[in-house]
Amino acid sequence: MRSLVLGFQEMEKTQLLLVGGKGLNLGELSNIDGIHVPEGFCVTTAGYRKAIEQNAAYQDLLDRLTMLKADDRDQIGEISRKIRQLISGAEIPADVVTAVTHYLSQLGAEHAYAVRSSATAEDLPHASFAGQQDTYLNIIGRDAILQHISKCWASLFTDRAVIYRMQNGFDHRHVYLAVVIQKMVFPQASGILFTTDPVTSNRKLLSIDASFGLGEALVSGLVSADCYKVRGEEIVEKRIAAKKIAVYGRKEGGTESREIEPHQQNVQTLSEQQILELSRIGRQIEAYFGCPQDIEWCLADDTFYMVQSRPITTLYPIPEASDQENRVYLSVGHQQMMTDPIKPLGLSFFLLTTPAPMRIAGGRLFVDITARLASPVGREALINTMGNSEPLMKDAIMTIIEREDFIQTVPVDHKEARPANKGMPPAALEAAAEPDPAIVLELINNTQASIEELKQNIVTKSGTELFDFIREDIQLQLKRILFDPRSSNVFMSAMEASAWINERMQEWLGEKNASDTLSQSVPHNITSEMGLALLDVADAIRPYPEVIAYLQHAKDDRFLDELVKFEGGQEAQAAIYSYLDKYGMRCNGEIDLTKTRWSERPITLVPMILSNVKNFEPNASRKKFEQGRQEALNKEQELLERLKQLPDGEQKAKDTKRMIDVIRNFIGYREYPKYGMVSRYFIYKQALLKEAEQLVAAGVIQEREDIYYLTF
Amino acid sequence: MKTFIISPFEELHETVRTNTVDYEMIGKRKDDYKWYDKLTPPRVITSDGEIITGKYKREDLPAEAIVGLAVSSGVIEGRARVILNMEEADLEEGDILVTAFTDPGWTTLFVSLKGLVTEVGGLMTHGAVIAREYGLPAVVGVENATRLIKDGQRIRVNGTEGYVEIL
Structure with a gap:
């Protein structure tokens, strides 16, 4: 029988459909040496299916929902509401209750927990489900936790999620939900870490957002956060925000926002040492998953905990090169007036046709202009070709040239020919260039x-x-x-x-x-x-x-x-x-x-x-x-x-x-x-x-x- | 997040020769293509993945003007038609086409147009050459034009000075 409940350490990479994206990520994070993840477990989709499969009323409502179209908004609203009521009101199957109770007793039944939904399609590289981000913080006691598990299940049927599935051709009957139950951490600070700069997509620049208290306020855009940028082992940028409020867990459960004392508002959230420690953790997680990550972290008792890590899927891929040297690429599509991706056979033909050194990324072609930027003559020729005809490309290239350290120039080779027209009177040049009609x-x-x-x-x-x-x-x-x-x-x-x-x-x-x-x-x-x-x-x-x-x-x-x-x-x-x-x-x-x-x-x-x-x-x-x-x-x-x-x-x-x-x-x-x-x-x-x-x-x-x- | 690797290995030739293919790979590449289709390619990118954007260094523009490159002279007002898929074009005479790019196939639409605005393009790229030949005021290289300008809005295209205004 498939497990109704699985601990983070018990999950396997192949179990996405069982534990959902969030659950699987937490399971993987827990496996990385030296990374702290608050302990927890997951009520799997098998647990959810057990709860609904025998429910005739639910099946009946689901049939009715399946018959509707995305623009039958009133009916969708009504049926979805009934399904939500039904799910949150129904009794949770006894063996699910037993399993949850067992795991809770192992981790500490009196402790506070966060209960989060973990959809099987959400968090996937190319599909994201709207409206399935339900999170309940600081839930205390077995009964309250069970009740919030039902609430998460019901969130599969918010109007927004239902309409989203209809518009994207997902079958309501084949979308299941897992629920993550994770020990609450009561952090002094928390935030988000991108292992890639979200502004420029620079993979070598890591970016940390940080503010006081729980991370929920930051995620929901409620508070402004400090922003630190780290390149290698060096903090290259720090922006300290005025942090007016913070969200904290309450003793009796739930959360509250508190105003931060004026003299505390502009204090840097993380110390330099902490920033560097966190960035090393970020790079370690990125290396484990093999691609840039968007990570939620928090800091409690001077220990960094990771509560979520997802791949960043919006980044434009980097053209592949055979070495680690700095390189600069220009889009071919912009010059060809065709910026759609090209399929592999099409790419082959274009590559067979062109004499230029081209690379592929994201189904598009790019010209490697590194060699041209490395020589003063090449630079001048390139800038001249851009002339007034491609001002945006020219300006971007100027930015790189002005950095000086990115592309090393080779010493001027005096034998290298200057552009041929230097010193020739313009009239003679024009006469020479003019072809016969x-x-x-x-x-x-x-x-x-x-x-x-x-x-x-x-x-x-x-x-x-x-x-x-x-x-x-x-x-x-x-x-x-x-x-x-x-x-x-x-x-x-x-x-x-x-x-x-x-x-x-x-x-x-x-x-x-x-x-x-x-x-x-x-x-x-x-x-x-x-x-x-x-x-x-x-x-x-x-x-x-x-x-x-x-x-x-x-x-x-x-x-x-x-x-x-x-x-x-x-x-x-x-x-x-x-x-x-x-x-x-x-x-x-x-x-x-x-x-x-x-x-x-x-x-x-x-x-x-x-x-x-x-x-x-x-x-x-x-x-x-x-x-x-x-x-x-x-x-x-x-x-x-x-x-x-x-x-x-x-x-x-x-x-x-x-x-x-x-x-x-x-x-x-x-x-x-x-x-x-x-x-x-x-x-x-x-x-x-x-x-x-x-x-x-x-x-x-x-x-x-x-x-x-x-x-x- | 790997990108297509076009090896010197001749896959189609090899498939025809041996009558075998890694069909799973084809499926994977179809998924990749759909993903790539959602991405907007940068003009300039480095080996660090950094996207370097350029700016128009111009100061002589009206306050609300959306800046671009002047490639075909003339000033014209009309209804903006924001169209990304040529096959969905339903143009009335006198419309102004606003789109991402116009390679030669788009020319068949040009005869009905009063003006042209594109996100991509330079002075000598395809749309520009044809716009001049048809005497069609055009501004190209207008970043995010298809998002900044809404379908149906009245706009003024200044193909002499290189900017667009929403009226």
Whole structure:
């Protein structure tokens, strides 16, 4: 038979479902050498089940509760109240009473105890149950303790807990509660210890909150607390709060809050020695559990007691490195405009594509910039790249540089080249950097041809041959095209020209961000064309009310086949297929190869098409593009005329015109390399999904998408 | 709290070759992914796990302005639509999109917009380039924009000076 009651020392790691999160943590804490935990035991979930399982009225109410939905608030309230009354009023099974009495007599029946609920799902790393934090302090006498055990059981059915379970899909029938009964400590001080700084997440900075009396006041936010921060064996920060009240246990049971004498309020709660002792205890507990902990502690008779320890699950994981050196990482997602986590297969592909030294943490990629920060030239280059375009990253990097001790700089290597443009007259530089406008079409055509070739060649490959083929394609085609210097030269020159225009127009004409308007409606921008092309799809559909009506109710991807049944359906279908042909490899979060592409789920586009049908007139794409182009041309005319009025105006206008042409010829191409990359990714993906289908057929995996969780 | 370890070991290739897989590991990674999805990645993090945040060093702003980076000129007022999942977008013409990030796929929504506010992004990242090309006033790098701005609120986006005001 499963134990109805277990002492802290008797628990085992595997007994979460029996003793709940809090109980299990206390059991584990009690096992750590040198850590003091107030003695106690736990009425297990087996004890709770014994109490309710034979209760027909309870089962009946539970059935009624299960039928309700989360928004039937009145009924939930009524049934939950009845269940709570029933549980707290019912007699506790005799063998549970016997066991509790036995443990109490061992620990001291006359002593005061804290009675706390310990849910089986609460305190778990990724799920937290609301409303199950019931704690009763300073409970004295067997009968009072038994009564509070019932109260804890009943707390499983507070309205809040019930609604929470409904909203998160937990079955009321399979949620059980354990109750922890722990000897009261009457502390002179208590508080919370984070083994990681809660403000910055710095794992090396430990943070202690401390105030007088029982910790409950602090936990509930009733009193302000001192805060100490410790790094290694050094207290690096102390903030002493005015502690106006403290909560203490009463002789006759229960608790009371008392005002603290004015001259005592600003006294430091813990001595330096105590702070260091407590921080060593914190590090020991953290090492035992193997991850950062959030610990409740108290101090009684100069001994530190630990009353709770939980993992901190909100911390962002640290990118893994092969050594213990200080390192600095920049988020790749912020530069790629995609900060969702990426699945392992997607990460593999991105890592195979990029030449940068990247690390993974929390399903995201980070660039290790330590080496660049270590050399003065690298620092300068990095700061310059951030320039005005990433001020938040730049400021954060400046903070690290200003610390001086975090990243050691290597001595200046005089042989290391200075940035090449130093000392070269700007005009010469610009002339050298300016590509031939014909190159854009050439690059686009080359990419297209290479993609077509890939499509043809990949169909004959399967198994190991496919994997080798994809690897080779990434190396020899994808990377060659993506990092072709002629390609980056195109958009770099446009970006430099934009910066040139912004600076000069500000200086010469007091005109801010002039290149913004000048960049409107440029040719060859695959991404903005994609937005406009969906307006054309809407144009193809707008004349056909039957198609529109059908699309408004379409729920799944069968809609594309069904469309032909309606007047205009053929046209609508053709327009959508032609759109997918060009843009179907794209989707939200496209750099993650595993994300569902529009071609894989065309219904995704339907709400946007319908909103275009509703919000726009026919030919909107051409009108919009033309309007932007006119605005850009007008701005160009205006700027050039104003420039000509200035001293040396003809030359200024001439230089400016040249720069405007560079922007308009080349900035649109900025979006193309990624289109090329994503096009290839989708072709790889389709081939891999065919392999996945075979794995499903062979019973190796359950669904195709399982392969997304494997590396390539 | 371990993170994915992407070993040079080719897991999918090996699975296809041998027709075997550690299915428990797949389940574990699915759980990890759900957990990661709840985390907000930092711009800059150190090997100590310390998150270094940057600040905009600007003083010329209206009192209640929410600061960001100006990436596409123009000042516009409209209804804020706070949308994190593109598929749930229900935009009316003239709405201002407020979201975490806009990679190229989001462009299909841009044609209906009057303005753009994102939490992530710089002068040369995707949303910014397209916003300029469509002549759409935009402010990016607005920290916590999707929490500070509520869906349906009227806001003013200043894409020239780089801030947002709730009206």
